[in-house]
Amino acid sequence: MSAATGTNAPAGTRAPSGGPVRHRDGRGERAVTVSSHTVLTVWSVLVIAPLLWTLMSSFKTTQQIFASPFSLPTSLQWENYVNAWTLAGIGTYFVNSVVVVAAALFLTMLLGAMSAYVLARFDFPGREVVRTLIVSGLTFPIFLAVVPLFFILQQAGLLNTLPGLVAAYTAYAYPFTVFFLVSFFEELPREVAEAAAIDGASEWRTFFQIMLPMARPGMASVVILNFVGLWNQFLLPVVLNTDQENYVLTQGMASFASQAGYSVDFGALFAGAVTTIVPVLVVYLVFQRRLQGSVVQGSVK
Amino acid sequence: MTTADPAPTGALAVDEPSSPSPRRTPRRGRRRWDLDRVSLVAVFLGIPFTFYVLMVLYPFTQAAYYSLTGWSGFSPTQPFVGLDNYVRLAQDDGFMSALGNSLTLLVVVPAVTIVASFALAVLVTFGGPTSGGVRGLRGSGVYRVVSFFPYVVPAIVIGIIWSQVFNPANGLLNGLLTLVGLDRFQDFAWLGDASTAMPASIVVIVWAFIGFYMVLFVAAIRSIDLELFEAARLDGAGRFRTALHVAAPGIAGSVRTAYVYMGILALDAFVYMQALNPTGGPEGSTKVVTQEIYETAFTRGQFGLACAMGVVLAVVTLVFTALVFAVVRLVRGSDGRTA
Numbered sequence: 001m002s003a004a005t006g007t008n009a010p011a012g013t014r015a016p017s018g019g020p021v022r023h024r025d026g027r028g029e030r031a032v033t034v035s036s037h038t039v040l041t042v043w044s045v046l047v048i049a050p051l052l053w054t055l056m057s058s059f060k061t062t063q064q065i066f067a068s069p070f071s072l073p074t075s076l077q078w079e080n081y082v083n084a085w086t087l088a089g090i091g092t093y094f095v096n097s098v099v100v101v102a103a104a105l106f107l108t109m110l111l112g113a114m115s116a117y118v119l120a121r122f123d124f125p126g127r128e129v130v131r132t133l134i135v136s137g138l139t140f141p142i143f144l145a146v147v148p149l150f151f152i153l154q155q156a157g158l159l160n161t162l163p164g165l166v167a168a169y170t171a172y173a174y175p176f177t178v179f180f181l182v183s184f185f186e187e188l189p190r191e192v193a194e195a196a197a198i199d200g201a202s203e204w205r206t207f208f209q210i211m212l213p214m215a216r217p218g219m220a221s222v223v224i225l226n227f228v229g230l231w232n233q234f235l236l237p238v239v240l241n242t243d244q245e246n247y248v249l250t251q252g253m254a255s256f257a258s259q260a261g262y263s264v265d266f267g268a269l270f271a272g273a274v275t276t277i278v279p280v281l282v283v284y285l286v287f288q289r290r291l292q293g294s295v296v297q298g299s300v301k
Numbered sequence: 302m303t304t305a306d307p308a309p310t311g312a313l314a315v316d317e318p319s320s321p322s323p324r325r326t327p328r329r330g331r332r333r334w335d336l337d338r339v340s341l342v343a344v345f346l347g348i349p350f351t352f353y354v355l356m357v358l359y360p361f362t363q364a365a366y367y368s369l370t371g372w373s374g375f376s377p378t379q380p381f382v383g384l385d386n387y388v389r390l391a392q393d394d395g396f397m398s399a400l401g402n403s404l405t406l407l408v409v410v411p412a413v414t415i416v417a418s419f420a421l422a423v424l425v426t427f428g429g430p431t432s433g434g435v436r437g438l439r440g441s442g443v444y445r446v447v448s449f450f451p452y453v454v455p456a457i458v459i460g461i462i463w464s465q466v467f468n469p470a471n472g473l474l475n476g477l478l479t480l481v482g483l484d485r486f487q488d489f490a491w492l493g494d495a496s497t498a499m500p501a502s503i504v505v506i507v508w509a510f511i512g513f514y515m516v517l518f519v520a521a522i523r524s525i526d527l528e529l530f531e532a533a534r535l536d537g538a539g540r541f542r543t544a545l546h547v548a549a550p551g552i553a554g555s556v557r558t559a560y561v562y563m564g565i566l567a568l569d570a571f572v573y574m575q576a577l578n579p580t581g582g583p584e585g586s587t588k589v590v591t592q593e594i595y596e597t598a599f600t601r602g603q604f605g606l607a608c609a610m611g612v613v614l615a616v617v618t619l620v621f622t623a624l625v626f627a628v629v630r631l632v633r634g635s636d637g638r639t640a
Contacts, residue, residue, distance in 0.1 A: 036428025069476035114345035144611035145360035171356030203341040232455040296520040
């Protein structure tokens with residue numbers, strides 16, 4: 001039985017110090033625990049089952065998929081992955097996604113951190129207005145803006161280009177990034193910056209050499225959140241990036257899925273889905289704790 | 302083993318503190334505005350903010366203006382038509398039905414998601430073997446890791462996977478139902494039947510977000526002042542009552558945030574609906590406003606009309622957000638949170 005302090009509990013589990021059980025017998029206690037575990041287990045199965053089924057189906061031939069949704073693959077059809085990667089163009093889309101997301105992530109973090117730093121630590125007329133305008137960008141539906149944005153990029157000659165997509169990603173990730181990082185820069189100790197100023201460091205140097213490195217934990221959280229958000233972005237590329245060779249992964253999967261309705265290469269469709277999930281799965285498993293922490297921080301501030 | 306210094310959960314300030322913590326006011330303006338400072342502010346904020354205004358804020362205002370024109374996008378002229386587009390939308394059965402579907406999502410999706418994730422969060426935080434206060438369920442970390450995962454899976458892939466799960470001929474769902482003897486579901490088209498297409502789509506969106514909000518609420522419940530739980534325990538309140546009367550009001554701020562986020566997401570829902578039923582479903586039963594906007598603008602080229610739809614969507618979003626804030630304030634006020 002568990003000790004009163006819950007030694008084995010995951011981080012963050014806390015118990016009130018009050019000890020003995022009252023008004024309740026041990027059996028009732030255990031019933032609650034068992035049913036809690038049961039419900040949570042059922043829920044976990046509901047989450048995992050479609051994903052595992054997708055993984056299993058990705059190794060079956062289309063005939064096997066049609067024969068029965070449960071039959072195990074007789075042999076591993078790696079061919080599905082090859083077909084998805086080359087014939088369906090998932091490989092190209094994958095590379096496009098990596099390039100666009102990496103570039104947008106870098107730009108967003110740079111611009112976002114710079115703006116957040118200024119908003120957090122400098123006072124100037126109009127500061128509150130700027131802040132409000134940035135936060136308001138978080139609440140409006142992007143759908144309202146995409147139509148004019150289409151023409152703005154067209155006029156700039158950036159429509160249907162990867163740089164244009166990077167610009168759009170950066171602009172739309174900017175308000176969240178600033179919003180999140182402002183509170184972070186506000187909490188950094190002031191003394192360090194003052195010491196740097198006394199030592200004669202310029203404001204520019206103070207930012208890049210002292211404040212930015214100190215903000216690393218906050219930056220890391222935002223990087224992860226932005227990575228997930230940008231990797232999964234769908235609307236912006238669908239509207240602004242319509243040349244098939246420039247497709248990003250989410251777009252490519254959508255068009256593949258709508259084509260599969262006719263040519264019915266279900267094996268390759270499942271393989272494509274798995275290929276899209278694997279990078280985020282890896283990021284998720286590695287950064288799981290930090291990601292959940294950042295989400296909690298980010299959503300509630 | 303006191304609770305003097307609770308372990309950091311990463312859940313900083315999950316709820317709005319009932320007594321606002323003294324906000325750190327930066328000591329500003331003490332130093333003079335020399336070139337160094339001016340150039341830093343100008344470059345650090347000026348350039349990114351201008352870019353943001355141009356790419357994000359300006360399009361919003363432009364959309365509002367375009368909604369008053371009969372612009373087709375590719376014609377050089379933008380004839381001003383006043384409110385004609387809005388009148389047209391009000392008389393357009395297709396748009397009104399799409400608006401109705403979006404409102405259905407707005408009402409159902411956040412409510413179901415938040416109730417279910419709160420229930421699961423309560424199981425994680427109260428399911429442990431002791432009465433009264435917050436007692437975590439052992440091994441609940443696994444549940445959190447698993448159920449949070451859909452949050453990182455691209456929405457389009459979630460949609461594709463579920464459209465295969467719902468596939469009438471070889472889908473997982475009909476396979477399971479047939480397996481347990483419900484033969485009439487052998488080739489039932491969940492997404493192809495006007496009565497089930499919408500509920501099935503809702504299931505997918507809810508599935509994708511329950512785990513996310515469960516994690517959020519677990520952190521929020523854990524950041525509630527433990528004395529409140531202790532007080533409830535001394536009053537003899539059981540788990541259920543404690544969850545309802547201490548935990549629920551204690552995380553009202555997080556619930557409000559969650560409700561607003563989920564509402565905005567439900568009003569969008571574009572990705573999910575495109576993946577599940579790109580054409581709007583049987584008899585248009587899953588066609589939502591965002592799909593109408595997309596088609597109107599980029600298939601039919603009626604940009605003025607599409608912008609009017611966008612404005613309607615934005616107004617609905619704002620009204621919804623204001624409503625959530627008002628309701629939470631009302632509930633909180635009457636609850637008389639005791640500390």
